[in-house]
Amino acid sequence: MMNKTLAITPVALGIVLALILVGCAPSTSGKVYSRDQTRISHSVYYGTVLRAEPVTIEGTQSGAGTLAGGALGGVLGSSVGSGSGRSLAVVGGAIAGAVAGSIAEKKATTVPGIELEVELDNGEIIVVVQEADDVYRVGDRVRVIKDARGTTRIRQ
Template sequence: MKKSVIVSAGLAAVLAFTSGCFVSSRSGQVYSRDQARQIHQVEEGTVKAVRPVTIEGSRTPVGAIAGGVLGGALGRNIGSGGGRDLATAAGAVGGAAAGAAAEQQLTKKKGLEITVELDSGRNVTVVQEADVQFSPGERVRVLTAGDGSARVTK
């Protein structure tokens, strides 16, 4: 029994640590493989406003699976006799919910909502990770990809 808990905990830890590998970046400085070597429309403008925001975390099955495995293993070791199956199932369900919530919490990012008045007179707002700071009045470029995604760069 103790061995199954250790193995389950190890598997849950590996899944939890690798869940960050599946999260795509929302940085203004990071391009996905699909965005590389693609034409982006470039418009210049002036930053009008910057507001801190939170970019929600990922919702992949990894957190729920890891939590379910760990919760099921713990439930199995708590229960005994006929209640063991019920404790295992309850632990797996509770663990899956907790694992999904933990994944979302661990992968959320600080972001910026950047409002730019383009030289054309049009106003746009872009939300991206807060890895580069922007200030009102600063001159920037807004790059828009063919899929409609945009980023603000200096």
């Protein structure tokens, strides 16, 4: 019975790790507002899309993946060997798990994005990169929404 519990624990920890990584990712969508961005004034400008290019928005490395991966690796390492061999396995598992967790977090939070070059009605040309959650084409009329801190998003 004890061996089955040890076998299930790493699987459960792996599932929890995956959920934590996806849940911690901040949104870069033009449609998602953080709590800090609500109930404040935003400036609105209008313009025309000059260029729309796909990009990749790099994932985050907040440390959550490193910690969770290290914990999972340590648990897996503890089920190997005995005595000083087990201690080495725990340390090695924790280090390998931490590296793997960091890589997994970055990969899980990397998203497709779009780089939009927009000519505002006042003649100014701006570029905004955001999550690719809408389809934009050259010539589209868009709204450019900017808050007091400079956070800018493009909406159709």
